[in-house]
Amino acid sequence: MIINECPVKSSSIKFPDDIALTKGELQISYKEFNNKIDAAVLSLKGKGFKPGMKVGIISENSIHYIVLIFALLRMESLAVPINFRFRYPEIEEIISGIGIDLMISSMFTIELGLFGIKNIDLKDIDTDKISGNRYKETGTIEKGGTIILTSGSTGVPKGVLIQAENHLFSAAGSNLNINLKAGDKWFLTLPLYHVGGMAILFRAFLAGAAVSLPDGKGKSICEEIEDGDITHVSMVSTQLVEYVSCLESMNKTAPPILKVVLAGGSYIPESLILRALSRNIPVYKTYGLTEMSSQVTTTDKRVRGNCLATSGSILKYRELLIGAGSEIFVRGKTLSPGYISGGKFIPMKTDEDGWFNTGDIGNIGESGDLFLSGRKDNMFVSGGENIFPEEIESELLKIENIVEAVIVSVEDEKYGNRPVAFISTGGKKISRNEIVKSLRINLPGFKVPDRLYYLDSIKPGQVKRRRLFLKELAKLGKGLNQISD
Numbered sequence: 101m102i103i104n105e106c107p108v109k110s111s112s113i114k115f116p117d118d119i120a121l122t123k124g125e126l127q128i129s130y131k132e133f134n135n136k137i138d139a140a141v142l143s144l145k146g147k148g149f150k151p152g153m154k155v156g157i158i159s160e161n162s163i164h165y166i167v168l169i170f171a172l173l174r175m176e177s178l179a180v181p182i183n184f185r186f187r188y189p190e191i192e193e194i195i196s197g198i199g200i201d202l203m204i205s206s207m208f209t210i211e212l213g214l215f216g217i218k219n220i221d222l223k224d225i226d227t228d229k230i231s232g233n234r235y236k237e238t239g240t241i242e243k244g245g246t247i248i249l250t251s252g253s254t255g256v257p258k259g260v261l262i263q264a265e266n267h268l269f270s271a272a273g274s275n276l277n278i279n280l281k282a283g284d285k286w287f288l289t290l291p292l293y294h295v296g297g298m299a300i301l302f303r304a305f306l307a308g309a310a311v312s313l314p315d316g317k318g319k320s321i322c323e324e325i326e327d328g329d330i331t332h333v334s335m336v337s338t339q340l341v342e343y344v345s346c347l348e349s350m351n352k353t354a355p356p357i358l359k360v361v362l363a364g365g366s367y368i369p370e371s372l373i374l375r376a377l378s379r380n381i382p383v384y385k386t387y388g389l390t391e392m393s394s395q396v397t398t399t400d401k402r403v404r405g406n407c408l409a410t411s412g413s414i415l416k417y418r419e420l421l422i423g424a425g426s427e428i429f430v431r432g433k434t435l436s437p438g439y440i441s442g443g444k445f446i447p448m449k450t451d452e453d454g455w456f457n458t459g460d461i462g463n464i465g466e467s468g469d470l471f472l473s474g475r476k477d478n479m480f481v482s483g484g485e486n487i488f489p490e491e492i493e494s495e496l497l498k499i500e501n502i503v504e505a506v507i508v509s510v511e512d513e514k515y516g517n518r519p520v521a522f523i524s525t526g527g528k529k530i531s532r533n534e535i536v537k538s539l540r541i542n543l544p545g546f547k548v549p550d551r552l553y554y555l556d557s558i559k560p561g562q563v564k565r566r567r568l569f570l571k572e573l574a575k576l577g578k579g580l581n582q583i584s585d
Contacts, residue, residue: 104242107305108134115282115308121163124315136227140171143226151176158182158205159222167227173244180247181293198259199443247440248295250390259440260390269433270393271302273415277398278360282308286332299394322346332360337368341503344375353380360384369497370408387411393434397470410469428462429455480509480517499538501528508571520574521549524556532583552583
């Protein structure tokens with residue numbers, strides 16, 4: 101692997117006629133894809149784009165968007181994908197905090213001018229016109245990269261600088277583990293403003309595989325997989341719930357062509373894994389973080405019934421260490437060099453040996469696999485006892501009809517903090533007595549939530565931000581649909 105070479109460029113040489121991108125009936129070969137990137141580079145240069153610029157992008161996933169990402173990388177720029185669901189104040193905060201120079205968007209084309217920076221409509225970036233004066237350095241992305249926004253425990257987004265080589269090493273280690281190859285097709289289920297979505301592109305293009313986008317006809321993940329020839333797909337917990345529930349409703353199993361369902365992004369309860377296995381879904385569990393360019397550990401084979409709790413073993417080009425207090429430390433070629441805040445670069449905070457504290461808690465089993473306990477910053481103390489929300493959430497999800505659960509802490513005069521639960525049942529009723537009785541089978545009394553609320557009517561959001569939001573709601577205790585006996 102030439103680590104500074106654009107993976108699309110190298111695959112266009114190895115597999116020029118193989119499919120690189122699909123969307124419905126549209127198919128684009130690697131040769132065509134590479135030409136589109138060349139055309140986009142020329143178009144960007146004609147609009148005044150220069151190397152080193154930080155370029156914000158607001159758009160839903162699209163072929164045009166993917167072409168733009170790799171054009172910016174070849175121009176040695178930093179692509180800053182922004183959640184298109186963010187409100188104006190959040191966008192303004194990101195623009196000023198990251199120090200974005202230019203914006204490209206498929207929406208907000210007029211309004212973004214209010215923020216005082218130049219904004220270009222995504223469709224105005226020409227991806228088809230190739231002149232004789234081709235861009236000469238299209239094979240190199242060494243100085244390019246992305247800035248992926250992640251919300252910390254405070255909920256304030258910060259920009260993680262991920263260099264092109266971080267993405268490539270991440271992809272290379274992952275591909276060795278799951279054996280992604282030319283001819284495979286990875287379904288793009290995650291947004292490109294999420295490191296998991298960006299990682300899909302690098303894995304597929306490095307291997308010469310195809311990236312398949314939803315066909316735009318409003319199909320569910322289940323329908324897309326059923327109707328297409330998808331071999332690989334990434335899913336967060338809510339998507340896996342949707343897929344499993346769909347197969348259960350049709351009394352079907354996953355199609356034989358589906359090789360890998362990479363499940364991660366947050367805690368995946370054992371009860372959900374068991375449901376997935378019963379539908380022959382090839383689940384590969386993974387643990388990762390934005391600062392490590394996505395995956396850190398992943399199972400090397402589909403999860404079996406006797407290893408539900410594992411998050412897999414360390415992938416190549418990464419290292420992992422369990423430190424004091426069972427805190428997880430990581431380092432390696434996929435580790436981001438630092439953050440962008442206030443328009444300035446802030447080096448990644450590591451110890452003298454280069455280890456980064458993830459803030460996660462876990463341990464390494466006899467098999468060498470990682471077992472997660474939860475987030476250190478989610479843990480709270482109640483009556484002198486440490487409580488990890490993830491443990492209670494796992495037990496809640498074992499209860500029939502509960503499909504989602506979030507535990508937050510609220511201040512308590514006697515115990516310091518007490519757990520409060522928000523659960524989703526898909527509209528089905530459930531009693532407090534039923535929940536408490538089930539929880540007491542495997543949990544001590546101090547871990548049983550004092551209050552339980554229905555989550556179904558509350559607008560979902562990013563996991564870390566949602567915890568903060570729900571914590572504030574629980575503190576007020578008003579306007580919530582409480583579960584009673």
